[in-house]
Amino acid sequence: MLERDNDTVVFGQDIGYFGGVFRTCDGLQEKHGKHRVFDSPLAEGGIAAMAFGMGINGLRPVFEIQFADYIFPAYDQIVNEIAKVRHRSGGEFTCPVTIRTPAGGGIKGGHHHSQSPEAQFTHTPGLKVVYCSTPYNAKGLLISAIESNDPVVFFEPKRCYRGPFYGDPHNVPTWKDHPEAEVPESYYKIPLEQARIAMRGDACTVIAWGAMVHVAEQAIRDSGVNCELIDLQTLVPWDRETVTESIKKTGRCVIVHEAPKTSGFGAEMVASIQERCFYHLECPIERVTGWDTPFPHTMEWDYMPSPARIAEAIHKTQEA
Amino acid sequence: MAGKDTTKSPIHIPSTPFRPGDISAFEQWTAKPTDLSMPAIDCSAEETAEHAAGMIRVLSDDNIASGDWNRNISAENLRLGLEHMVRLRIFDDRMMKMQRTGKLSFYMRSLGEEAVAIAQTMALEKQDWVFPSYRQPGAQFVRGRDMVSMICHCIGNVEDNVKGRQMPVHYTWKEGRFISISSPVGTQFSQAVGVGLASQYKGLDEVTISWIGEGSSSQGDYHYALNFAGVFKAPVILNTVNNQWAISSHVNVATAGKNFAIRGIPYDLPSFRVDGNDFLALYSVTKWARERAAAGLGATHIEVLTYRAGAHSSSDDPSRYRPQNEAQCWPGGDPIERLKSHLIEIGEWSDEQQNSLEEKIDSEVMSAYKEAVKFGDLANGPYPSSDHIFTEVYETVPWHLEEQRKEMKRWRDA
Numbered sequence: 092m093l094e095r096d097n098d099t100v101v102f103g104q105d106i107g108y109f110g111g112v113f114r115t116c117d118g119l120q121e122k123h124g125k126h127r128v129f130d131s132p133l134a135e136g137g138i139a140a141m142a143f144g145m146g147i148n149g150l151r152p153v154f155e156i157q158f159a160d161y162i163f164p165a166y167d168q169i170v171n172e173i174a175k176v177r178h179r180s181g182g183e184f185t186c187p188v189t190i191r192t193p194a195g196g197g198i199k200g201g202h203h204h205s206q207s208p209e210a211q212f213t214h215t216p217g218l219k220v221v222y223c224s225t226p227y228n229a230k231g232l233l234i235s236a237i238e239s240n241d242p243v244v245f246f247e248p249k250r251c252y253r254g255p256f257y258g259d260p261h262n263v264p265t266w267k268d269h270p271e272a273e274v275p276e277s278y279y280k281i282p283l284e285q286a287r288i289a290m291r292g293d294a295c296t297v298i299a300w301g302a303m304v305h306v307a308e309q310a311i312r313d314s315g316v317n318c319e320l321i322d323l324q325t326l327v328p329w330d331r332e333t334v335t336e337s338i339k340k341t342g343r344c345v346i347v348h349e350a351p352k353t354s355g356f357g358a359e360m361v362a363s364i365q366e367r368c369f370y371h372l373e374c375p376i377e378r379v380t381g382w383d384t385p386f387p388h389t390m391e392w393d394y395m396p397s398p399a400r401i402a403e404a405i406h407k408t409q410e411a
Numbered sequence: 412m413a414g415k416d417t418t419k420s421p422i423h424i425p426s427t428p429f430r431p432g433d434i435s436a437f438e439q440w441t442a443k444p445t446d447l448s449m450p451a452i453d454c455s456a457e458e459t460a461e462h463a464a465g466m467i468r469v470l471s472d473d474n475i476a477s478g479d480w481n482r483n484i485s486a487e488n489l490r491l492g493l494e495h496m497v498r499l500r501i502f503d504d505r506m507m508k509m510q511r512t513g514k515l516s517f518y519m520r521s522l523g524e525e526a527v528a529i530a531q532t533m534a535l536e537k538q539d540w541v542f543p544s545y546r547q548p549g550a551q552f553v554r555g556r557d558m559v560s561m562i563c564h565c566i567g568n569v570e571d572n573v574k575g576r577q578m579p580v581h582y583t584w585k586e587g588r589f590i591s592i593s594s595p596v597g598t599q600f601s602q603a604v605g606v607g608l609a610s611q612y613k614g615l616d617e618v619t620i621s622w623i624g625e626g627s628s629s630q631g632d633y634h635y636a637l638n639f640a641g642v643f644k645a646p647v648i649l650n651t652v653n654n655q656w657a658i659s660s661h662v663n664v665a666t667a668g669k670n671f672a673i674r675g676i677p678y679d680l681p682s683f684r685v686d687g688n689d690f691l692a693l694y695s696v697t698k699w700a701r702e703r704a705a706a707g708l709g710a711t712h713i714e715v716l717t718y719r720a721g722a723h724s725s726s727d728d729p730s731r732y733r734p735q736n737e738a739q740c741w742p743g744g745d746p747i748e749r750l751k752s753h754l755i756e757i758g759e760w761s762d763e764q765q766n767s768l769e770e771k772i773d774s775e776v777m778s779a780y781k782e783a784v785k786f787g788d789l790a791n792g793p794y795p796s797s798d799h800i801f802t803e804v805y806e807t808v809p810w811h812l813e814e815q816r817k818e819m820k821r822w823r824d825a
Contacts, residue, residue, distance in 0.1 A: 108427065109659035109732045126420040130664050132629035133596065133657050161595055164630065199516035199789070201578035203594030353811065382815045384804050388516070389567035389575035389789060393797035393823055400822060 092237045093123045095278065096151060099237060101128045103138060103155030103191075112157055113193055113252055135161055139168035139190070146186035146242075147176060153237055159194035159246060160203045166211075173242045174217030188242045189233070194222075195302050195349050196381075196395055197250035197260065201388035207301065207350040207381070212244045213327045213359065219283055220326040222246040222300040225255070225271035228324060231281030239283060248302035256302045257309040258398040286330035288337070290320035295343040295408045298323055298334060298360065303347045303396060310401030316409055318345075326356055334360070335367050342373035343408035347396055352380040374411030377404035427661040431730060435737040442466035442686070444478030449695075452703040456679045463672035463682040466716065469691035474752040480695040486759035492533055492690050493754065496525040496747045498772050499549040502558065503721075505776045506565055506579075510725045513790040515566045515579045519545050523688070523720025523738060526746035527652055529553055530690045531620060534697035540610070542590045542603040542621040545580050546652065546719075554587035558779040567794060568787030574803075575795035597623050597630035600649060604639045607647040607704070618704040620648040620697070622715075625665045626657020637712060641678035644709030648700040649680070651712070652687065654719035659732040675712025687717030688743035690750045717743060797823055 092099050101119060103111070107130035110117035120128040131138050135156055142152040156162045162169070169190065177185045196205035213220050219241050223229040229247065236243035250256045254265040266272035281287075289304060294317040299307040304322045311318040319337045323329055338344050344364060346357040357378045364376060379396045387394050429435040447467055450458050469481045476483075503520040510518040521528070528547035532554065535541075541550045551561060563570035565579040573583050573591075583591035590606070593599065603621035610617035623633055628651050640647050651671040655662050675682030681703070685696045693715065700711035720738035722729050729735075754760030787793040801808055801816040808816065 104657075105659045107424075108430065112658065112726070124420060125424040126422050129424045130660050132665055133624075133626040133660065134629035134631065136631055137629060163595070199578070201581070201594070202576065204578065352815075382800060382819065383812055384800050384815075385576065387576055387797070387800045388578055389571070389794045390797040390800055393819055394800060397822065399825070 092234055093119065093127055098149060099151045099153060100145065101153045102131045104131060104133050104157050106130065106155050111155060113249060135165035136168055139165035139173065142188045143168060143172050143186055146188045147184045151187050151237060153189040153191060156190065156192040158204050159192040159208050160206045162192055162208065170215045174215050178217060185240055186242050187240045189236045190244045192246060193249035194246040195248045195250055196386055196391055197256055197302060199388060199391060202385040205386040205391065207348070209246055209326055210350055210354055210356045213356050217242065218327065219243040221283060221324065222326060223324065224248060224251065224301055224304040224322050226266055226274045227271045228281055228287060230274050231279050232324060234278065235280045235283050246301060250302045251305070255305040258306040260392060281324065283325045284328050284330055285324065286333040287322040287324055288319060288333065289322045290318060292317040292319040293340055294318060295345060295405050296321060296337040296341045297345045297347065297405065299347040300324065300326065301349065303349055306396060306398055307347050307401055310398040310405065313398050314402040314405045316405050318405060331363065334364065338364060338368045339371045342371050345377040345379060345401065345404045345408060347379045347401055349381045349395060351383045352378060353383045355380055374408050377407060379404050425663040425667070427663060429734050429737065430732065431734060433734050435734045435740040437740055437742050440466065440742045442468055444468045444471055444481065447479065449479040449699065452699060452706060453708055454681060456676045456681050459681040459683060460676060463676060463684055464670065466684050466686055467692050467696055468686040468689050469695060470689045470749055470753055474749050474756055476691055476753060480692060482695050482698065484691060484694060486754065486757065488533070489750065489754055490760065492529055493747065493750050494768060495529045495549060495552045496750065497768055498552050499525045499529065500747060501769065501772050501776050505780055507725065509566065514788040516789055517579050518565065518725045519580045520721040521546050521549055523745060524652065524654060524717050525549055526690045526693055527687055527715055527717060530693035531650070531697040534694045535618065535620060535701055538588070538617050540588045540590060540606050540617060540619040542599045542606060542619055543592060544596065544599060544622050544624060545592055547622050548580060548582055551582060551584055551587055551589055554589065556584055556587050558776065559782045562779055562783035563786055566783060566788040569793050569795055570786040571795055574799035576799065597627035597632035601632040601635035601639065603647050603649070604636055604643065604645045607645040608643055611646055616705060618646045618648060618701050620650070622650045622652050624657060625651055625653040625662050625671060626660060628671060629665055637675055637678040637680060640710035641680050646704035647710045648697060648704065649710060649712050650715050652715045652717060654717045656719050656733065658723045658727060670714065672712065672714035680710050680712040682712040684714040684716060686743055687715035688746040688749060690746060
């Protein structure tokens with residue numbers, strides 16, 4: 092994107108010379124110049140505000156919040172300013188900002204390096220919310236996010252930077268040989284609002300996003316049930332058609348997310364699904380989520396949804 | 412969208428003077444211990460303008476103490492300060508080794524900055540509140556925290572006093588008036604003003620000290636702290652620890668100016684810039700600020716000029732973004748070496764005593780380590796019960812958490 096669009100600029104803490112603490116911007120400054128890819132002062136609120144200003148004045152800023160847990164000093168700028176300016180200005184000003192942020196647990200990060208705060212943004216009109224899960228969709232979705240004329244909050248599951256996470260902390264493979272790890276050098280897009288059917292099946296629809304896509308995949312294999320796995324990819328606006336079609340076929344649904352249960356995005360999906368698919372459902376929709384507690388440090392595997400918990404929910408739907 | 416010339420930089424991007432492969436050359440310090448007088452504790456903020464623009468030192472380059480700020484601290488106290496700093500350094504080394512073997516998930520050393528929390532906490536009274544960032548764990552040694560308890564927290568075992576909830580180094584120790592550390596940077600700085608005001612409200616002789624990094628001084632919390640402390644004349648000591656690096660970001664990214672101390676003056680706070688590797692100067696300036704706060708005259712702002720000699724954390728590799736020899740080039744030297752040399756200079760210490768001190772602390776740390784791992788470590792367990800995930804979220808456990816706790820237990824015990 093930096094190559095295609097001279098108005099795209101990338102900034103954030105430690106992303107310039109160093110390339111980011113997760114190396115996601117490695118080499119970008121050298122390739123595209125210091126004024127295109129640069130370090131900012133350590134102030135998330137300031138970063139978001141500067142992006143707002145650049146965005147309404149014709150640039151296409153992409154900024155990184157080093158951990159999603161640190162996004163809250165920028166919350167006012169994102170929720171009240173970036174998200175609302177198109178509407179409040181009668182469409183005269185728009186803010187095509189992309190907010191990249193590593194989220195989710197599994198790295199022994201305790202409650203300030205592990206949270207998955209997507210629902211705090213899906214509840215904000217004006218923002219699009221994306222949660223990638225693989226190298227392939229990370230690139231395709233990110234290009235769509237950057238090209239979007241609406242602001243996009245783009246969550247990256249930090250547990251998956253090195254490889255897909257199947258729920259076993261003692262055995263985390265690398266991305267090598269994974270079908271979704273082939274990333275074309277060339278430009279390609281995955282449209283926002285499009286879910287990915289990661290596994291086809293007809294007995295139960297399992298919906299997940301971020302790292303939980305891989306954990307759910309493992310759970311489905313373990314369960315022996317012929318499930319359809321939907322990687323939602325974009326949470327707002329979400330792909331209602333794909334989800335509805337799948338549930339009409341399976342009549343059963345399990346929703347999985349790492350974030351706490353109460354007011355999690357799963358709750359919104361459950362409500363929408365019953366509105367559209369009530370007469371197709373054979374049993375209550377199951378939710379497997381993080382607990383309604385702060386994310387723990389040493390006991391994080393007792394917090395994160397495990398393949399076993401998801402598999403049990405899948406089996407429960409088969410009993411009906 | 413394409414087609415514009417990208418070769419020129421149309422906006423100013425701050426430069427970082429030295430990167431890997433360069434030889435760092437810091438501007439040499441000309442400040443001398445006799446340069447700056449000690450103002451009266453009821454002085455105005457403006458009267459500290461020279462102190463903020465200059466640098467308060469007590470130890471000369473040859474580690475001889477002089478000047479108005481020299482309080483003639485007893486040799487006994489200086490030796491105690493030295494001992495705490497050596498303790499912190501050896502403790503940090505041991506924890507780092509444990510981190511590399513997986514016994515803890517993460518660690519942050521105070522290397523090169525040991526004087527900061529130790530000298531400053533020693534200058535306070537026992538009842539004063541310490542509201543640290545992650546690089547002031549040394550304050551706990553001054554207050555006498557049991558090292559075994561500190562290690563148990565770091566390795567997240569069953570004796571961790573925060574019950575496996577926090578990352579290592581995020582200590583909490585209410586008994587020592589050491590307030591719980593939060594990862595989001597800078598939050599403690601503005602909160603400290605509230606702690607101080609609450610003490611004052613209750614009529615107590617308590618002062619609150621807090622620290623923020625120069626990188627984090629970009630956060631709103633830094634400015635809230637200075638402004639609120641000025642407006643309410645809060646009994647707080649607000650320190651900006653300028654250690655030159657915020658992970659990979661050089662101080663030039665944190666400010667276009669050259670000085671953090673002077674920022675306090677427009678907020679009506681007396682402001683000092685102090686050599687942060689000079690134990691005596693740090694102690695002295697903090698004592699001044701404590702006296703002012705205790706007299707009801709309000710807050711003080713201090714820039715502590717130092718150098719982060721180690722990595723930001725165990726997850727960081729500074730060789731990727733700064734010259735490897737940079738710590739050796741720092742004009743402020745090493746805080747332990749300087750205090751040691753000073754004590755030797757005044758005939759109150761020797762290399763032999765230093766060696767036996769190091770040996771003593773080495774075995775103290777080793778036996779604390781052995782004691783702590785008896786209660787488990789992150790690699791091998793046992794861990795705090797995962798029931799602790801659900802407790803102390805609220806004062807009592809509400810129904811939905813109770814249900815979830817039972818659900819978790821069913822899986823855990825399966």
